[in-house]
Amino acid sequence: MCLAIPMQLTAIDGPQGVVDTGGVSCDIRLDLVETPRVGDYVLVHAGYAITVLDEAEAVETLALLTELGVMDPESPE
Amino acid sequence: MTDNVITLGHGSGGLLTHELVRDLFVRAFSNPLLDPLDDGAILPSPGGPLALTTDAFVVSPLEFLGGDIGSLAINGTVNDLAVSGARPQHIALAAILEEGLDRALLERVVLSAAEAARGAGVLVVTGDTKVVERGKGDGVYLTTTGVGAMRPGFPRSDRGPGPGDVVLVSGPVGDHGAVILAARSGVELQTTLASDCGPVTDLVEALFEADAVPLFLRDPTRGGLATLLCDLAEAGGCEVAVSEADLPLRTETSAICDIVGVDPLHLACEGCVVAVVEADRANQALDAWRVLESGAGAQAIGELRSAGRGRVVLHTRYGGARTLLRPTAELLPRIC
Amino acid sequence: MSDVLEPFRDPGRLRGLTHRLCNLTPSKPIAFMHVCGTHENAIGRFGIRSLVPRWLRVIAGPGCPVCVCPPAEIDAAARLSLDHGVILATFGDMVRVPGRISLAEARARGADVRVVRGVHDAVRLAERHPDRQVVMFAVGFETTACTTAAAVAARPPDNFTLLLAHRLIPPALHALMELPDLRLDGFLLPGHATTVTGTADYEAFAAATNLPAAVAGFEPVDILLGLERLATLAVHGRVEVTNAYARAVRPAGNPRAIGITDKVFEPTDAPWRGLGVIPGSGLSLREPYRQLDALDRFGVTLDPDLPESFPGCECGRVMVGLVEPEDCPLFDNACTPSSPRGGCMVSLEGTCHSRFVYREVRND
Structure with missing residues (x-):
C-alpha cells in the first residue's frame, strides 16, 4: 500500500497546504506534520503530508552511494 | 424565461x-x-x-x-x-x-x-x-x-508492417487523458496542461508528401498508446520493442500520472498519430512532422522485431524490460 | 534543489548498484520478501526483477491492504450503500474488489459510491451533503490509518461515519513466520509505513526471527539500494535493520502521526484474506469516538461466513509468498484484470495484477 509521492509545499493555510510537482498542484492536509515550511518537500499520501523529507539525509544517502562506487555512469551492466 | x-x-x-x-x-x-x-x-x-x-x-x-x-x-x-x-x-x-x-x-x-x-x-x-x-x-x-x-495508394498493397520497421509518434502522449483525469471529481488537480485535442490531417498529409507512406497509421485515443501498440503487435504478428527513454511525455502529464497512480501509456491522446514506416524513411517522416506545430515533439519510439510474436516490450530507462498490456478497466485513481 | 528527488531516479546510479549486487557471491539462492504493494508495483514498472541476479528472488508478501481485505467487509460496504442509502466514499482500488458483489456492481445497481483521494475528501462530501449520511470505507496500513485518525480528531460532521478496515503490518509479519513452508532470508520493509511507525517494531522483529531487514523507498535507486544493502547483510550473515530511505524514515517515525493514531484507535483482532484472524492486527475506535462507527450506526454486522475466494483461487498463498501468481491455475486463465476472481488480481498493487501487467522479459 501506500502510494505516496514527494511534492513541494508552496503555500500553507492553517491545517491546509498546497503542494506541487512537475507543474501540477493540489490541496493537502498538514495535520500530521510538525512545523512544515513553504519550500519543504513532503511525502503526500491520501491527501495528507505524512512527513517532511530531510534533505541532509538525502545528501548523506547520495554520499553513501558514492562511497559504494556507484557514481560512475559508465558502470558496466 | x-x-x-x-x-x-x-x-x-x-x-x-x-x-x-x-x-x-x-x-x-x-x-x-x-x-x-x-x-x-x-x-x-x-x-x-x-x-x-x-x-x-x-x-x-x-x-x-x-x-x-x-x-x-x-x-x-x-x-x-x-x-x-x-x-x-x-x-x-x-x-x-x-x-x-x-x-x-x-x-x-x-x-x-x-x-x-x-x-x-x-x-x-x-x-x-x-x-x-x-x-x-x-x-x-x-x-x-x-x-x-x-487517398490513392493507401492502405499499401505491397506489404504491411514487419520486422525492421520503425514506430513513430507525432508528439507527447497522454495529454488529453491526463487533463480529463486531473479535472475528475475526487482528483481535482490544478495544472496548466492542455488537452492535445486537434486535427491530425496535416500530420498525415506530411507523411504522404514526404514519400513516407505509412505501413500502419492510427491515433492513440481511448486505451492510449499501449492499446495501439498491442493492436500493432497483433496486426503485424511481431514484437514491438519500445524504448521508454524515447517516449515523448510532458512533465505535467507524467506528474499527474504519478499522483493518481496510472500509466501515461493508458491515457488517451486526441491530436497525436502513430505511424510505422520503413527504417530508411523514418528520418524524412520525422523531419516532415517536426516542422509542423502539432508534430514538434515527434519521436521514433521503437521498432518491430521478429521475436516474441504479438507482444509489446517496453525497455525501461533503467535497463529493465517488461511487456506492455492494454488497460483493463475504468482508470480509477488509486491511493493504495 | 530537489536533491530529494532526481538523484534517486538516475539510471547511472541504478546501474552501479545493480553491478554491486551482481558481484555478491552468496553460497545459496536468497529469497527476500517485501510487504508493500507499492514496492511490487514499482519493481514491475521499472523492470527491476529483470535486473537482479538469478540467485535473488524477490517475493511479494501481504502488502496490499485492498487484497487482504476480507469479503465480509466489502459486503458490509455494499450493504451500507445499497440498503441504507449512504454515500459510500472509498479509494479507487476498493471499487472492483470482489465480495458477494463488488462496489462497482453495487454502483451499477444504484448505490452512491464515490472515489475519493483521501478521508478528508469524504469529510468534505459530508459537509456538502448535510442531508445525507456519508460513510468512509477506510482501508490501508499504518500510513493511511493515521490520515483517518487525523480526520476523526478534527471533528467531522455528525453525518460522517467510518467503516474501518485498517490493518497493521508487524502482527502480520509475525503470523507469516508461523507458516511452515516459507523460507526467507530477509525483509524489504515498506518505506511509507515506516515513515509513520518508525523502525522499532521491525528491530524487534528482526531480532526475533534472526533475519535482516532493510527499509527501502520507492524510486528505482531506493529499491536497488535496499536490495543491495539487504543482500550484503544476508551474505555476511548479519542480522540488523538498515535504513536505505533515511530522507523519509526516522527511527522514531512520525511521532505526531503515531500520537493521533493512538488517541483515536486501539488495536483489535482482525481477519486477513489468506492469513485468517491475526491478533492485534486491526484498529477499532476508542470509546470517545465510537459514535463514528458506521456498523453500529446502521446496525450492520459483518458476515464472517462469506467464502474467502473463488474455487481454485490461490490468493491466500500468493499473498504470503508461498506460490507465485503464475502457479495459480486461474492466473491469466479464469482470472485476469478485466475479470478478476481474487483480490490480488484487482488492485493495481495486487501481486497477481502487478505480475500480469508488468511481465518482465529477461534477455539473458
Missing part, C-alpha cells in the same frame, strides 16, 4: 427546436450543403473509394483546458478518417441535450465545434438535436459521422 436553459420544448420539433437549430447550429456551421435544412445532404461524388466513420462523445467535464466536447467531437471523427487514409470532407452531427443545460455553455460548445470544423477543413452538412429529461443525460452527448475520399 426559457432563454437561458435548454427545455424539453427545444426537442419537441416545434418552434423552439426550429429556432435553436436556425439560430445556433446553422448559424455556426453555415454552408451551402447544410443551409437548405433538408432531411439529408446531397454530397458530390469523389469518384473513388470513401471512408465512413462514426463516433459517440461523452466527456466530463464538458469543457476542459485545450478543448471541449464540441472540438473533441469534430476532431475525433476527422482524425479517424485521416488515419484511415482519407481526406476528411463531410460531417453529420447529432446532439442529445439534457433538459436544464445552460444555453451559454451549449453555444460555446457549438461555436467551438464550428471552429474545429473550419480548422480541419470539413463541412458539417446535416444534423439532429434531441432533448432528454433532466437527470437522463450528462449535459451534452454528441455523435459525429464523417466521410472522406481515400
Whole structure:
C-alpha cells in the first residue's frame, strides 16, 4: 500500500497546504506534520503530508552511494 | 424565461427546436450543403473509394483546458478518417441535450465545434438535436459521422508492417487523458496542461508528401498508446520493442500520472498519430512532422522485431524490460 | 534543489548498484520478501526483477491492504450503500474488489459510491451533503490509518461515519513466520509505513526471527539500494535493520502521526484474506469516538461466513509468498484484470495484477 509521492509545499493555510510537482498542484492536509515550511518537500499520501523529507539525509544517502562506487555512469551492466 | 436553459420544448420539433437549430447550429456551421435544412445532404461524388466513420462523445467535464466536447467531437471523427487514409470532407452531427443545460455553455460548445470544423477543413452538412429529461443525460452527448475520399495508394498493397520497421509518434502522449483525469471529481488537480485535442490531417498529409507512406497509421485515443501498440503487435504478428527513454511525455502529464497512480501509456491522446514506416524513411517522416506545430515533439519510439510474436516490450530507462498490456478497466485513481 | 528527488531516479546510479549486487557471491539462492504493494508495483514498472541476479528472488508478501481485505467487509460496504442509502466514499482500488458483489456492481445497481483521494475528501462530501449520511470505507496500513485518525480528531460532521478496515503490518509479519513452508532470508520493509511507525517494531522483529531487514523507498535507486544493502547483510550473515530511505524514515517515525493514531484507535483482532484472524492486527475506535462507527450506526454486522475466494483461487498463498501468481491455475486463465476472481488480481498493487501487467522479459 501506500502510494505516496514527494511534492513541494508552496503555500500553507492553517491545517491546509498546497503542494506541487512537475507543474501540477493540489490541496493537502498538514495535520500530521510538525512545523512544515513553504519550500519543504513532503511525502503526500491520501491527501495528507505524512512527513517532511530531510534533505541532509538525502545528501548523506547520495554520499553513501558514492562511497559504494556507484557514481560512475559508465558502470558496466 | 426559457432563454437561458435548454427545455424539453427545444426537442419537441416545434418552434423552439426550429429556432435553436436556425439560430445556433446553422448559424455556426453555415454552408451551402447544410443551409437548405433538408432531411439529408446531397454530397458530390469523389469518384473513388470513401471512408465512413462514426463516433459517440461523452466527456466530463464538458469543457476542459485545450478543448471541449464540441472540438473533441469534430476532431475525433476527422482524425479517424485521416488515419484511415482519407481526406476528411463531410460531417453529420447529432446532439442529445439534457433538459436544464445552460444555453451559454451549449453555444460555446457549438461555436467551438464550428471552429474545429473550419480548422480541419470539413463541412458539417446535416444534423439532429434531441432533448432528454433532466437527470437522463450528462449535459451534452454528441455523435459525429464523417466521410472522406481515400487517398490513392493507401492502405499499401505491397506489404504491411514487419520486422525492421520503425514506430513513430507525432508528439507527447497522454495529454488529453491526463487533463480529463486531473479535472475528475475526487482528483481535482490544478495544472496548466492542455488537452492535445486537434486535427491530425496535416500530420498525415506530411507523411504522404514526404514519400513516407505509412505501413500502419492510427491515433492513440481511448486505451492510449499501449492499446495501439498491442493492436500493432497483433496486426503485424511481431514484437514491438519500445524504448521508454524515447517516449515523448510532458512533465505535467507524467506528474499527474504519478499522483493518481496510472500509466501515461493508458491515457488517451486526441491530436497525436502513430505511424510505422520503413527504417530508411523514418528520418524524412520525422523531419516532415517536426516542422509542423502539432508534430514538434515527434519521436521514433521503437521498432518491430521478429521475436516474441504479438507482444509489446517496453525497455525501461533503467535497463529493465517488461511487456506492455492494454488497460483493463475504468482508470480509477488509486491511493493504495 | 530537489536533491530529494532526481538523484534517486538516475539510471547511472541504478546501474552501479545493480553491478554491486551482481558481484555478491552468496553460497545459496536468497529469497527476500517485501510487504508493500507499492514496492511490487514499482519493481514491475521499472523492470527491476529483470535486473537482479538469478540467485535473488524477490517475493511479494501481504502488502496490499485492498487484497487482504476480507469479503465480509466489502459486503458490509455494499450493504451500507445499497440498503441504507449512504454515500459510500472509498479509494479507487476498493471499487472492483470482489465480495458477494463488488462496489462497482453495487454502483451499477444504484448505490452512491464515490472515489475519493483521501478521508478528508469524504469529510468534505459530508459537509456538502448535510442531508445525507456519508460513510468512509477506510482501508490501508499504518500510513493511511493515521490520515483517518487525523480526520476523526478534527471533528467531522455528525453525518460522517467510518467503516474501518485498517490493518497493521508487524502482527502480520509475525503470523507469516508461523507458516511452515516459507523460507526467507530477509525483509524489504515498506518505506511509507515506516515513515509513520518508525523502525522499532521491525528491530524487534528482526531480532526475533534472526533475519535482516532493510527499509527501502520507492524510486528505482531506493529499491536497488535496499536490495543491495539487504543482500550484503544476508551474505555476511548479519542480522540488523538498515535504513536505505533515511530522507523519509526516522527511527522514531512520525511521532505526531503515531500520537493521533493512538488517541483515536486501539488495536483489535482482525481477519486477513489468506492469513485468517491475526491478533492485534486491526484498529477499532476508542470509546470517545465510537459514535463514528458506521456498523453500529446502521446496525450492520459483518458476515464472517462469506467464502474467502473463488474455487481454485490461490490468493491466500500468493499473498504470503508461498506460490507465485503464475502457479495459480486461474492466473491469466479464469482470472485476469478485466475479470478478476481474487483480490490480488484487482488492485493495481495486487501481486497477481502487478505480475500480469508488468511481465518482465529477461534477455539473458
